Amino acid sequence: MESTDELTQNYPDHNLMSRLRELLLEKERAKVQNLEDEVDHLEKEIERIHSEILTAEEVVPLVTRHMGDITKEAVEGQSSKMARALSPIIGEATRYQIQESRDEMVEALYPIVGAAVSRAVAEALNDLRKRIDQQIRPNKGGVEVNLMNRLRGVDPASVAFRNALPFQISQLFLIQHDSGLVLEFVNQNTEELNDHDLVSSMLTAIRSFVNDSFSPDSNEDELREVYFGDDRIIIESGTVAYAAAVIKGVEPEGFRAMLRMFVTELHIQHKESFEAYDGDPETLPDLQPTIKTFIEEAQSKKKDTSNNLGLDLSNEQSTKMLRTVGIISLLLLLGTCAFYSILTYRILPFAFGQDRLIGNNISEPVQEVAPITIVVTATPDAVFQEPEPIPSPSGTQLELKQIELASGKWSRTYPDADAPQFVAVDAGTELKVIRSLGSWVEAEWTDSELGVVKGWIRFDWLGDNE
Amino acid sequence: MKTIQKKICLLGDFSVGKSSLVRQFVEGEFSDDYLSTIGVKISRKPVELPENQVKMNLLIWDLAGGDDYSKVTSGYLAGAAGVVMVCDVTRKSTLSMVKVYSNQLNKIGKVGIPAVLLVNKFDLQDDREIEDEQIENISAELQCPWHFSSAKTGEGVEAGFASLANLISSKSKTT
Ligand SMILES: Nc1nc2c(ncn2[C@@H]2O[C@H](COP(=O)(O)OP(=O)(O)OP(=O)(O)O)[C@@H](O)[C@H]2O)c(=O)[nH]1
Numbered sequence A: 001m002e003s004t005d006e007l008t009q010n011y012p013d014h015n016l017m018s019r020l021r022e023l024l025l026e027k028e029r030a031k032v033q034n035l036e037d038e039v040d041h042l043e044k045e046i047e048r049i050h051s052e053i054l055t056a057e058e059v060v061p062l063v064t065r066h067m068g069d070i071t072k073e074a075v076e077g078q079s080s081k082m083a084r085a086l087s088p089i090i091g092e093a094t095r096y097q098i099q100e101s102r103d104e105m106v107e108a109l110y111p112i113v114g115a116a117v118s119r120a121v122a123e124a125l126n127d128l129r130k131r132i133d134q135q136i137r138p139n140k141g142g143v144e145v146n147l148m149n150r151l152r153g154v155d156p157a158s159v160a161f162r163n164a165l166p167f168q169i170s171q172l173f174l175i176q177h178d179s180g181l182v183l184e185f186v187n188q189n190t191e192e193l194n195d196h197d198l199v200s201s202m203l204t205a206i207r208s209f210v211n212d213s214f215s216p217d218s219n220e221d222e223l224r225e226v227y228f229g230d231d232r233i234i235i236e237s238g239t240v241a242y243a244a245a246v247i248k249g250v251e252p253e254g255f256r257a258m259l260r261m262f263v264t265e266l267h268i269q270h271k272e273s274f275e276a277y278d279g280d281p282e283t284l285p286d287l288q289p290t291i292k293t294f295i296e297e298a299q300s301k302k303k304d305t306s307n308n309l310g311l312d313l314s315n316e317q318s319t320k321m322l323r324t325v326g327i328i329s330l331l332l333l334l335g336t337c338a339f340y341s342i343l344t345y346r347i348l349p350f351a352f353g354q355d356r357l358i359g360n361n362i363s364e365p366v367q368e369v370a371p372i373t374i375v376v377t378a379t380p381d382a383v384f385q386e387p388e389p390i391p392s393p394s395g396t397q398l399e400l401k402q403i404e405l406a407s408g409k410w411s412r413t414y415p416d417a418d419a420p421q422f423v424a425v426d427a428g429t430e431l432k433v434i435r436s437l438g439s440w441v442e443a444e445w446t447d448s449e450l451g452v453v454k455g456w457i458r459f460d461w462l463g464d465n466e
Numbered sequence B: 001m002k003t004i005q006k007k008i009c010l011l012g013d014f015s016v017g018k019s020s021l022v023r024q025f026v027e028g029e030f031s032d033d034y035l036s037t038i039g040v041k042i043s044r045k046p047v048e049l050p051e052n053q054v055k056m057n058l059l060i061w062d063l064a065g066g067d068d069y070s071k072v073t074s075g076y077l078a079g080a081a082g083v084v085m086v087c088d089v090t091r092k093s094t095l096s097m098v099k100v101y102s103n104q105l106n107k108i109g110k111v112g113i114p115a116v117l118l119v120n121k122f123d124l125q126d127d128r129e130i131e132d133e134q135i136e137n138i139s140a141e142l143q144c145p146w147h148f149s150s151a152k153t154g155e156g157v158e159a160g161f162a163s164l165a166n167l168i169s170s171k172s173k174t175t
C-alpha cells in the first residue's frame, strides 16, 4: 500500500485532493468527534452508575434508616389514606403472625392487653361490689348478717368474695378546702410521692370546677369519687378541710361512713388550726399517727369482715338457726295465705253480690247490702201495661206493688247484668214494680233529674219480700 | 430555714403571657407557640426569702384568661395568698382588664390581697402601646408594685414573683 508521502510524490494532485476533502468534510468530522466524545462520556457514566448501584443487602439499612421519617410524613400528610391502604394488610399480617408465631405475639401484646384486661377486671369487680353492697345494706355483723343477706337473696359466698377482694389505702390527703394546701399527707406506697402538694392543688381545682359547674347553688352535692386507672380517690368533706383517700381494690363496706366519721372527728379536735392554716406547717398538729391508725383500722376492718362474712358456712350454729328461721318463715307464710284465703272467701259475696252471674259490678254504687223492705201499698193506677203476676224467687206470687229500694243500685236497660246501665236508683226510692222476668223486675220510679223513668232491677236487690 | 406553702394565682386577659411567665419562672423555658389555658394549670416553685428566713413553696395557679370571668374562676381564687396581674405591653386593652380583675377580686372579698402587676412582652418594644404613666396610674390605684417583664428573655420574671413572695411574707408577719 502506498503511504501518503509516496502518494503526494507520485500523484501531485493528491495534496489538493486531501485539502479538498478536508474542506468538504470538516463539519462531519467534528460531528463524529463529538459523538465519539459523548460515547466515551456515557461509557464512563455507565461505569460510574454500575459502581454506585448497591446490592439489596446494602440498600436495606440505607432505607430503613429513613423508613421512620418516610412513614411519619406519609401518615401525617395522608393519615386516612394510609389507614385505608394499610388496614387490609395489617389485618392479614396480624392473622398470619398469630398463626405463625403465637407466643411472640402474646409476648408483644401482653403489656397492652394485660393492662386492658386488668382495668376491665377492676371495673367488673367494682360493679360487683356495688351490686352486693346495694343488696346487703344496711348491715351489722355476725350470724344475723348472713341471715339477712340470705333473706335478701344474696349468696353469702358472693359477700365473702366481695369482702375478700384486695383493698389498700395507698395515700391519704387531708386538704384545706379553699387553698388546696395539704394539711397532712400519709403515703403508704413504697414509692415517694414528691408532688403531693401539686396533686392536692389539682384535686382541689377539679373539685372546685365540678362543684361550681354542676351544683353552683348547693353545698351538699360535690365530687365524691375520682377514678384514674385502677385507682380511686374517695373524698369526704368537712367544713374547712376534706379527706381524699387514694385506694386500690375494693373498699370494705361502710368505708365511706368511716372516712366521714374520721373527718368529723378531726374537725371537732382541730377545726381552728385547719381554718387558720396559712401554709406554715408549724401551726398544725401532727396528724400522721392519727391518720396511720385510721388507715390500719380501715384495712383491718376489711380483713375482719372477710373472715367474718365468709361466715363459716359450715358453722353448725348458723345452719341450725337458718333452718329454724326457715321453718318459722314457712309457717308464717302458710298462716298468712290461709288467713287471706278465708278472708277473701268471706267477703266475696259482699264484694260481688250473691249471684256470681253479675259480672258488671264496676259502677254499682257500693253500699251496705241490707234486706229490702217492700212496702205494700194500694196501686194508685195501673199504667203502661197489664200487670202480670210477679213470681218471687221463693215462688210467692207478687202483685203490682209499690216497693222501696233500701240501697242504691244501677238499673239496667234490659234484664241482664251485662246490659248497659241505665239510671242509678238511690236507696229509699219508691219503685212501682211492673213485671218480672226470671230474677229481674221491671219497675217505674221518679228520678230527681229525669222525672218518671222505667228500668230493670234485680229481684234480690229488693231484698226479702214480706 | 423553714418551708411554708402559699397559693398564688395569675390573672390577666387572654394571651398576655401568663402561662409563658410561669413556664419561664418554673422551667426557665419559653416557646412562641400559643396554647390557650383551659381552666387552670398548677405548678410549683420554691423561692428563698433569706431576709425572712423562709423558703416559700409557691403553688402557682395559672388561670385561663379572657373577659368571661365566671364563678368558676372565683372558685379557683379562693384561698389564694397573692395574685400576679399580667398585662401585655403591646395591647392597651389588657391594662384596662387588670382593673376589671382587681374589681372582681374585691367583690369576692379579696380586698388588700398582696398583688404585683407584670407588664409583659417588654421585648416587643417596637409594638409598645402602653406608656409608663398609664402603668403608674393603675399601679397607684390598685396599690400594687409593678415590673416590666418578658417571658421570652426572662427579664423581670424572677423579680416579679420574688416581689410578690416578699409582699405575702411581710403580710403574714403583720397578721
Ligand atoms: N415576644 C413575647 N411573646 C410572648 C411573651 N410572653 C408570651 N408571649 C407569647 O404570647 C402568646 C400567648 O402566651 P401565653 O403565655 O399562652 O398567654 P396566656 O396569658 O397564658 O393566655 P391564656 O391562657 O389564653 O389566657 C404565646 O404565643 C407566647 O409565645 C413575651 O414576653 N414576649
Ligand SMILES: [Mg+2]
Residues within 6 Å of the ligand: B018, B019, B020, B035, B036, B037, B062, B063, B064, B065
Ligand atoms: Mg395560659
